Amino acid sequence: MTEIIDRPTITVLGLGAMGTAIAGAAAAKGFEVLAWNRTPRSRDELRSNGIEVVESLTDSVDGTDLVVMCVRDHDASRVLLERVASALAGCVVVNVSTGTPAQATESADHAAELGVRYVSGAVMVPTPMVGTDASFVIYAGSEADLAELGPMSDAMGGVSDIVGQNHSVPAVLDLAMLDIYFAGMYAHLHATALAAAHGIDPSRFLPYSQGIVQTLGASLAGLTSSAERRTYDGGDARVDMCLSFLEHIVSASREIGIDPALAEVVRAASARAMTRWPGGTDWDVVGEDFLVARHDMRC
Known part of the structure; x- marks a missing residue:
């Protein structure tokens, strides 16, 4: 585990499978991790893994160094962003929620309208690989906002692929790679049945x-x-x-x-x-x- 001396704080909004994996990876790397979820989660289990669940959404981002949004879709992430925008105080938000390229662009434009520093991201590995050398995450945003990604990159491990300022690119690459992946998995299962x-x-x-x-x-x-x-x-x-x-x-x-x-x-x-x-x-x-x-x- 890499020990973080000054313990920057990362807030994770959304504790589904991927959000929990990101929060756990950040805690394992020595970050202070706050988390918020729309529905209640077991505090004891998460706290034992170094994740502190905060009931208040705005309190969860107050004074944090980086916010990671990982919710079901971009509609949900835009609602969250509206609720926390005034409490961010210049903190960068990294949105790794899955969506289409058009939705990713719309969310980035929405963040700009709210005055929020914002990076689009796509996590390209299954949850067990998050925080390992096999991790692979794609990011897009302004140079100034991407420069604040140090805590996220350290927490996620593996490769951080910076693709420029076009917020649609991570979503394009995410879906294009999944296009190959799911077709390949389906073909393997079909071929296995044919052989069997x-x-x-x-x-x-x-x-x-x-x-x-x-x-x-x-x-x-x-x-x-x-x-x-x-x-x-x-x-x-x-x-x-x-x-x-x-x-x-x-x-x-x-x-x-x-x-x-x-x-x-x-x-x-x-x-x-x-x-x-x-x-x-x-x-x-x-x-x-x-x-x-x-x-x-x-x-």
């Missing part, structure tokens, strides 16, 4: 799943290059060949009665590409659907 239906135990299948994830990781740079260059002539994976694979995945899933929805989405995208591009085109061309939509949105 044919007598392959989940534990036996696991190394194969891990192997294909490594293959996917090695493929990402090429996919990114294709998206940037919008050229699809590398010859690595033909769209007609991949469409055939996907047809087999859908058929095999239906044969054993498991939902092929994710594979059907990818198959449909591949089939659309086949109507506009030669079959020998790289499968990466399916990304044109997204790129065209992105271009249309910017126009």
Whole structure:
């Protein structure tokens, strides 16, 4: 544990799973930790972990060095910010509540209207990793406000990724990374069920799943290059060949009665590409659907 000599105070607003993890990590690193939650929490258990629960919302932020908001959504965080704004006395608020890029921008604008120093954040790891070397948090805000993040960075551990002044960026990266994560987890569970239906135990299948994830990781740079260059002539994976694979995945899933929805989405995208591009085109061309939509949105 890193001992903090002058014991700066961190206030955590919201004691859900992530808020409690943040408060616990800060206490473990030697910070004085105050916490407030909308509904009552067990004081004894939290106090034993170095977290002091304060019943009054405004008292919880009075004289604190840094405020961390971690509540259910940005609507809730904006209500909280209105209630504590007058008591902050120039203290920086870090909002790590999950939301869309538009909601994150709206919350930052709302904070500016209230005269609150404000940083947008996104915690990119599960709660057990908070406070460890594996922690990863993304922050955006003004240079002056980001300069006050020392206590937060020390408490969270791991990597603090500063992405500039655009408050929408942490939310964009958060949701984009989760997009990959949840699709991957769902695909693994689907594949595990497909294998199990044919007598392959989940534990036996696991190394194969891990192997294909490594293959996917090695493929990402090429996919990114294709998206940037919008050229699809590398010859690595033909769209007609991949469409055939996907047809087999859908058929095999239906044969054993498991939902092929994710594979059907990818198959449909591949089939659309086949109507506009030669079959020998790289499968990466399916990304044109997204790129065209992105271009249309910017126009």
